[in-house]
Amino acid sequence: MKIPRRSSLQVLAAAVFAPLSFLPKLSLAQIVKLKATPQDVEGPYYPTTWNGEVDNDLTTLNGKKYTGGIPMTLRGRVRGDSGEILKDARVEIWQIDDVGEYRHPGFGGEKPAQRGFQGYGWMQTDDGGQYTFQTIKPIGYSGRPPHVHFKVIAPGYITLITEMYFAGENAEGSLYQRLFGGFSRERDLLSISPNRLSLGKAETLDAVFDIVLARL
Numbered sequence: 541m542k543i544p545r546r547s548s549l550q551v552l553a554a555a556v557f558a559p560l561s562f563l564p565k566l567s568l569a570q571i572v573k574l575k576a577t578p579q580d581v582e583g584p585y586y587p588t589t590w591n592g593e594v595d596n597d598l599t600t601l602n603g604k605k606y607t608g609g610i611p612m613t614l615r616g617r618v619r620g621d622s623g624e625i626l627k628d629a630r631v632e633i634w635q636i637d638d639v640g641e642y643r644h645p646g647f648g649g650e651k652p653a654q655r656g657f658q659g660y661g662w663m664q665t666d667d668g669g670q671y672t673f674q675t676i677k678p679i680g681y682s683g684r685p686p687h688v689h690f691k692v693i694a695p696g697y698i699t700l701i702t703e704m705y706f707a708g709e710n711a712e713g714s715l716y717q718r719l720f721g722g723f724s725r726e727r728d729l730l731s732i733s734p735n736r737l738s739l740g741k742a743e744t745l746d747a748v749f750d751i752v753l754a755r756l
């Protein structure tokens with residue numbers, strides 16, 4: 541029997557599109573896959589304790605303001621790799637100070653804290669997935685470029701351990717470290733350019749480092 545042309549098109553369309561009607565409706569956020577922030581090395585100076593004053597203001601310790609270094613606001617938003625905002629994610633940072641010491645038994649011990657720099661801190665993201673730290677710009681040391689270490693933890697997501705660098709000064713200084721350091725090959729994705737602000741004569745930095753976690 542000859543099928544009229546119009547009917548055959550309708551049959552064809554029904555055959556092609558019918559299976560799609562069984563698919564669950566996906567939101568744009570579920571279709572768009574963001575690239576997760578690259579993992580980087582933890583390094584040897586992860587804090588040995590999270591007791592005591594470990595808030596998000598590394599420049600105030602025991603009520604006193606630290607005056608060394610270039611003050612830096614370090615902030616950003618934590619999302620999952622489908623674009624979803626992650627509130628109550630735990631964001632930890634640790635870093636060297638402006639003298640060149642970590643607050644760690646294997647480095648400067650408590651010397652940074654004795655000078656008034658907290659050295660590490662953590663906070664939970666707010667309802668908008670935002671975190672903010674008050675800190676200073678770290679200096680480079682032992683051939684390593686300036687960097688801030690991050691650990692970000694959220695239930696249902698792969699814990700991110702990484703380092704944030706500064707664009708234009710993110711190269712490893714020694715061949716040994718370039719070859720054997722095990723650092724992320726995606727360093728440019730971990731590098732930011734802070735806005736430079738002036739408060740009177742003093743320079744301050746506003747650094748934005750947004751983070752994407754991969755779902756477990």
Ligand SMILES: [Fe+2]
Nearest residue numbers: 583585687689
């Ligand atoms: Fe480090």
